Amino acid sequence: NHGYDDEKYDYIAVPGEEFGGRYEIHATIGTGSFSKVYRARDLRDGALVALKVVKSKAIFMAQAQAEVELLARLLQEDPEGVFNCTRLLDSFWHRGHQCLVFELLSCSLYEHLSEHEFEGLRLPVLRQMARQILKALAFLAHPDVDIIHADLKPENVLLRSRHGTSLQVIDFGSSCFGTRRMHTYIQSRFYRSPEIVLGIPYSRAIDMWSLGCMLVELHTGEPLFPA
Structure with a gap:
């Protein structure tokens, strides 16, 4: 890419x-x-944002285009972000790379666990977080949205503040519309549902499986199904 990329297409x-x-x-x-x-600053208003720069390899760029379409659906159906899913603020191309701009959030739930030496969350805190993630999944399941996240894990749920419990579900790079399943090898291994392991048809139920695995891990500090 004219010397703009490293050997991994970044x-x-x-x-x-x-x-x-x-x-x-x-x-x-x-x-x-x-x-x-990247952490970046919006030169128009000075706000800090998260800028995602997709690799320039064709397969990743095609996947990024699908992600932009999914994020546009989320923004259309929830412009204010009340359903705890990430919001796409802007998208553009830069030297052969698809770039996506999001609100800058705080740490992931995995980082939160790590910072507390994997002691696990207290049940009242876990319930607050679970309700918010379930609200997001219920929104994704609505017929007007119809999205399967397909990579729900502690790393893909971010806190708005390190000292609060308000959160957002992020990273729809592996997601698909319920009527247009694009991938068969999906979900991170600790949170991978039986359907994906067995290679059989799947539905949005795979996100509920991942959530169950997540909640156990967030409470105990250890993965339910380490692999």
Whole structure:
């Protein structure tokens, strides 16, 4: 990609670099199989945002286009973000990379567990978090939304603040519409449902399986099904 990428197809971003004529890169805050996420500043209003830069490999770019379509549906059906799902603020291309802009949140539930030495959450706190995730899943199951998340795990649920319990479900990169299942090898292994393991048809019930595994882990500090 004209020297802009490393050997893994990730864009080589430089602190202070401007993306989309609007966002100034500050630092890397996350790295995944398909993308990197940066803390950036919106030059229009000074707000800090999370800027996701997808790898330039064709298969990842196609998946990113599908994610943008899913996120557009979420934004259309929940413009104020009351159902605890991440909101796409902007999307654009930068030197051959699909870029997505989101609200900057705090730590993931996995990071929260790690910071507390995996002692597990107290039940009252866990109930508050579970209600919010269930609200998100109920929203995704609505006929007008009809999305299977397909990668629900502690790393993909972020707190708005390190000192609160308000949260958002993020990362719809493996998701699909219920009527348009795109992938067969999905879900992270600790949270992978029997349907996916056996390679049989699946539904949004796989998200409930993942949630059950998550809740046990968040309470005990250990994965329910380590593999």
